[in-house]
Every structure is written in structure tokens, then in C-alpha cells.
Amino acid sequence: MTGPTVPRSTEPEPAAGWAPTPALGRAVLLAGLLLVAGVLLGRVDLIVLAAPFALGTAYALRRRPTALPQVWISPGDDGPLVEGGDVTAAVSVGNPDTVDYDLVVLRTRVSPWLRIFRAGFARDGAAEVPPAATTPIGGQGPAGGASRSAADRPFVTSVPTGSVVDLELVGRALRWGRHPVGPAGARVATAGGLLVSRAVIIEPVRVRVYPRTEPFEAVEAMPRAAGLVGAHHSRRPGEGGELAGVRIFAPGDRLRRIDWRVSLRARQLHVAATLSDRDAEVVVLLDVLAEAGRSGGVDGAASVLDTTVRATAAIAEHYLHRGDRVSLLEYGPSARRLRPAAGRRQYLTVLEWLLDVRVTSSSHEPYDQVFGPQLLSSDALVVVLTPLLDERSAQMLARLTRAGRFVVAVDTLPTDLSSPKDRGWAEVAYRLWRLDREIMIGQLREHGVPVVRWAGAGSLDQVLRDVARLATAPRVGGR
Structure with a gap:
């Protein structure tokens, strides 16, 4: 597709970034040899044979390029992009020079979580795409390891002077996050293929893909409502x-x-x-100390981080829609936090905040850093999303409960987590670890920490009912 006109270069740089091709060397060498041989041997026919090579080379070099090509990446403007949605982008090549670019070779990298199934230059509204580039080869995404992007190859075109040609990329977003389109690079041949430019490389542009919110509904009352107005x-x-x-x-x-x-x-x-x-305040605490499972994208298996991020988005959307205040905390070395607020703007802020969630392992105990003085309201409902893979996570839940907080623990460990395939004691060790984890969950429940597995709609109804009943019961104070 021919785009807007590119302004021509006003400051020529005759030799900057351009080099002769082997074709120029062969043409000059052949013409020179024929001329020398014709003069030395006194043969006019050799001089006549050398004339087309010499005249053709001189004619092709009559107008030499003075500017390098311009390359930039434009993400699609289709609004917020959610997992499973269609993604569009364009890699553009502009010609600011006074000569036409006879050949442009363009190549770009694309994140494996953006499956590009159609890529090509569009002219007059029709995309020029080779048939082999439009069909992914097997697999269900990066987890399958057998999927090939249609953009994973060089593209060739020509760009007239003062114009732009767009390489259009159309695909599907497989996973939440900030996924790069690029870097992209282009090399240009001009003067009949006798001169070639150096590679012009542009930095990648990141496409924001928001998590898909799973259906969530909690009809039970909040343990304690503290605001002035609400539902x-x-x-x-x-x-x-x-x-x-x-x-x-x-x-x-x-x-x-x-x-x-x-x-x-x-x-x-x-x-x-x-x-x-x-109204009530809901604090969603994300345990980012450990990761397990392998992400398969929106249509595949979910890792611990996938379940955590998608469940957080669903819980925040539910309570913000009811008019409650929602805040987010990370239980990890960075201890990131999002202040409590309500409304549509807070929901968009939550989605943006979730794009930067990363699992960071550390031997440091982050409890005092996360739960500093006066950072957590005593009336707030704390929903902890944790895989319970680290002993510090269980200790954190117990400390919050002993401090009188209303805590609900959501188990985010994948149910289909497979055991190691190695022979020997790996299978026995895995079974022992499973038993030890079940004992730890049982001990948490005995100490008053409700633990429920995330299962979408209605996951927290029974737990919230029990927490609300405990909140209305009289408390015995002690010293």
C-alpha cells in the first residue's frame, strides 16, 4: 500500500551508508579487461563489446543516492487488545531520496505470543502474500514449539522516490503482556543493483495485550464494609x-x-x-515468589502466573463494577502496589499494572516490606492469589490471619501439573512434595485461613460466606 509522501533529503551525504555491489565490480572489471585487450591487440570488436558494459554502468550511476531509507513500525489502532483478539501492525519503508529504490529487502521479528498468519505488502488494497506464508505450521503456540509465524522471512519490494510502502501484519494475540513487534531492518539496492545501502534497523514497538477476564461472580456479602456509600x-x-x-x-x-x-x-x-x-475495600495480593507450569497461551494450558493475572483481572472487574475500592499488592522483592480506588478508570489502571507482573525469586523475606505500618486497612478483604510453593507464602497467610485480617487464599497451582519424567527417585520425590503441600494447606485451614482453588464463577462464594459469618461473631480479646 503506497502511503504518505516522504520529504526528500535536503542535505546530501554522497558516500554515507552506501557501498558498491559485486555486480558493479564485475561490470567495471569486464569493461576494463575488454578495453585493455582491444587496445593492446588492436581489435575493434573487443572495444565494441566493452562499450555496452561501460555505457550501462555510467548510465546507472548518473544519479547516485544521497539518503538512507526510513523504517518505522506502526501498531494497529483497533482499541484495547485482549488475549485471543486480532492484532494488526505495519512496518513501513520510506524513500526520502531523489532516486527510486529498485529493490528493498525488509525483515522484522515478532514476539512468539503474537501469531502472525498473514503478512505482505499491500497495493491497491490487496495484500501480496505468498500462499506458504499464510498458514501456520502445526502446534498451538510457543508451548507447542512447532508454530511458525508468517512474518518469519524476508520481504522484497520496490519503493519509488518520495513514497512509502507498508508491510502489513495481521495475526492473533495468544497471551497477555507487552509483546514486541520488531526490531525491523531494511536494506536497499539502487542504480540498477550497483549500489546497496547499509542495514537500517529500527527499535521494536511493544503491543499491549490485556488479560482476558474469566467469568467471576461472588454474591455473598463482604465481611466488613467501611466506606460511606456502596452496594x-x-x-x-x-x-x-x-x-x-x-x-x-x-x-x-x-x-x-x-x-x-x-x-x-x-x-x-x-x-x-x-x-x-x-462500600468495601478489596486488596488482591499476588504471590510472585515462584512459578510453575508452562503457558500455552489463551487456548492452551495456564501457568501459575497466567492464572494469577487472569483471576486478578476478573476479581477487580467484579468488585469495581459493584462500586468497591480495589488495590493490588505484589508479595515479592519489588513489593509493587496500586493504591485503592474505584470506578472504570481504576479498572483500566489495574489492567495496565498487571502487564508488568513478573515472577522474581529471592531469599529475602518481603513481609515487612509489603505490609508496612498503615498500608493495609483493618476492614479490607485480602484475597491472596498464591501457588503455595514457598514456605514464606504460608507463613505470610498465617501472620495476616493472626493480625485479625479477613483473608481468603486462592490456590493458583495448575491442576494438570505433571510429574517429572526422569527415572529413579523423581516420581517419589514429586509425590512426597504433593503430600507435604496438602498437609500445609490443611494446617492453614485449621488456623482459620480458607483456601480455595480458582475455578472461575462462584470460586469464592462459599469462602466469603464463611468469612462474613466469622466477621459478625463476637471476638475474644486477649493480652
Whole structure:
């Protein structure tokens, strides 16, 4: 597709970045040999044979290039891109010179998580794509190891002077994250193929792919609502829709709250008392100390990090839609955090924040760094997404529970995690590790930490019901 006009270079650089090709060397050598032989031997026919080579070379070099080609990458402007969605991008080559580019060889790299199934130069609205480049070869993505991108080859075209040609890439996003398109490079041959430019390489452009939110629904009440307005019924009296009882009329009560049936029977004004509707704060804690499993993209198996990120996006979307405040924390060396807020803007911020989640192993205990003083509200519901692969994760859950927090642990370890294939004691060690992990989960439940496996819709309903019941029970204080 011919794009916008490229401004021509105003400052010529005759020899910068251009070199003769072997074709120029052969033409000069052949013409020189024929001329020398014709003069020495006195043969006019050899001079006549040398004339086309000499004249052709001189004619091709009459206008020499003065500027290198321009290369840039343009991501598609189709709005927010989600896992499984279509991705488009274009690698453009511009000719700012006063001579035509006879041959342009363009090649680009693309992230394996962006499966490009159609790539080619478009002219007059029709893409020029070789049939072999349009069909992926086997596999389901990077995890399969057998998929080949249609962009994984050089593309050849010509670019007239002062114009742009676009290499259009069309594909599908397989996994969340910031995936690079590029680097891209181009080399140009001009003057009839006698001069070639050096490779012009452009830095990659990263395409943001947001996680696909899994269906999530939690219909149970929050353990404790602390905000001023919201969709949850608190235990405090106020303006709301939940009936708390009937009491005697007092100054300041609204007339529309009068219960006339009770008032006539008691011969004294009574009003209906209600509970105030309040919002809650949800803290989603991401355990990034360990990773397990192999990611297969949106259509394949999910690793621990995949489950963690997608479940976080689903939980945040659910509670933000209900008007609650949501904050995010990383339990790891970096201890990244996202302040609590509500609304659509916070949801977009959550998705952007999740793109930078990485698993970082460290021997450092990050508890005091993550849960500093006055960083976690005592009324917040803490949803911990953890694979429980590190002993520090279990200790963190126990410490939060002993501190009186409302904690829900979500197990993100893949259910189809396979055992080692090596012979010997590998299988026995794997079984022992599984038993030790089950014992650790049982001990956490005995200490009051509910542990539930993430399973999409309704994953947390039963746990939230139990936590809400514990929150309303009287607490015994001790010293």
C-alpha cells in the first residue's frame, strides 16, 4: 500500500551508508579487461563489446543516492487488545531520496505470543502474500514449539522516490503482556543493483495485550464494609434498603419512614430503621515468589502466573463494577502496589499494572516490606492469589490471619501439573512434595485461613460466606 509522501533529503551525504555491489565490480572489471585487450591487440570488436558494459554502468550511476531509507513500525489502532483478539501492525519503508529504490529487502521479528498468519505488502488494497506464508505450521503456540509465524522471512519490494510502502501484519494475540513487534531492518539496492545501502534497523514497538477476564461472580456479602456509600449492607444504622427493625419516632427521622401500621397499633409514632449501604475495600495480593507450569497461551494450558493475572483481572472487574475500592499488592522483592480506588478508570489502571507482573525469586523475606505500618486497612478483604510453593507464602497467610485480617487464599497451582519424567527417585520425590503441600494447606485451614482453588464463577462464594459469618461473631480479646 503506497502511503504518505516522504520529504526528500535536503542535505546530501554522497558516500554515507552506501557501498558498491559485486555486480558493479564485475561490470567495471569486464569493461576494463575488454578495453585493455582491444587496445593492446588492436581489435575493434573487443572495444565494441566493452562499450555496452561501460555505457550501462555510467548510465546507472548518473544519479547516485544521497539518503538512507526510513523504517518505522506502526501498531494497529483497533482499541484495547485482549488475549485471543486480532492484532494488526505495519512496518513501513520510506524513500526520502531523489532516486527510486529498485529493490528493498525488509525483515522484522515478532514476539512468539503474537501469531502472525498473514503478512505482505499491500497495493491497491490487496495484500501480496505468498500462499506458504499464510498458514501456520502445526502446534498451538510457543508451548507447542512447532508454530511458525508468517512474518518469519524476508520481504522484497520496490519503493519509488518520495513514497512509502507498508508491510502489513495481521495475526492473533495468544497471551497477555507487552509483546514486541520488531526490531525491523531494511536494506536497499539502487542504480540498477550497483549500489546497496547499509542495514537500517529500527527499535521494536511493544503491543499491549490485556488479560482476558474469566467469568467471576461472588454474591455473598463482604465481611466488613467501611466506606460511606456502596452496594453492601453494613451493621451500622443509616439510609439504605435493608430493614433493621422498627423503633419509636425521634426528632430528625423522615416522615416517609413512619410505619403507620405499627404506629396505629401502638398509638405512638414508629419508624422503620434501615442499615446503611457501604462500600468495601478489596486488596488482591499476588504471590510472585515462584512459578510453575508452562503457558500455552489463551487456548492452551495456564501457568501459575497466567492464572494469577487472569483471576486478578476478573476479581477487580467484579468488585469495581459493584462500586468497591480495589488495590493490588505484589508479595515479592519489588513489593509493587496500586493504591485503592474505584470506578472504570481504576479498572483500566489495574489492567495496565498487571502487564508488568513478573515472577522474581529471592531469599529475602518481603513481609515487612509489603505490609508496612498503615498500608493495609483493618476492614479490607485480602484475597491472596498464591501457588503455595514457598514456605514464606504460608507463613505470610498465617501472620495476616493472626493480625485479625479477613483473608481468603486462592490456590493458583495448575491442576494438570505433571510429574517429572526422569527415572529413579523423581516420581517419589514429586509425590512426597504433593503430600507435604496438602498437609500445609490443611494446617492453614485449621488456623482459620480458607483456601480455595480458582475455578472461575462462584470460586469464592462459599469462602466469603464463611468469612462474613466469622466477621459478625463476637471476638475474644486477649493480652
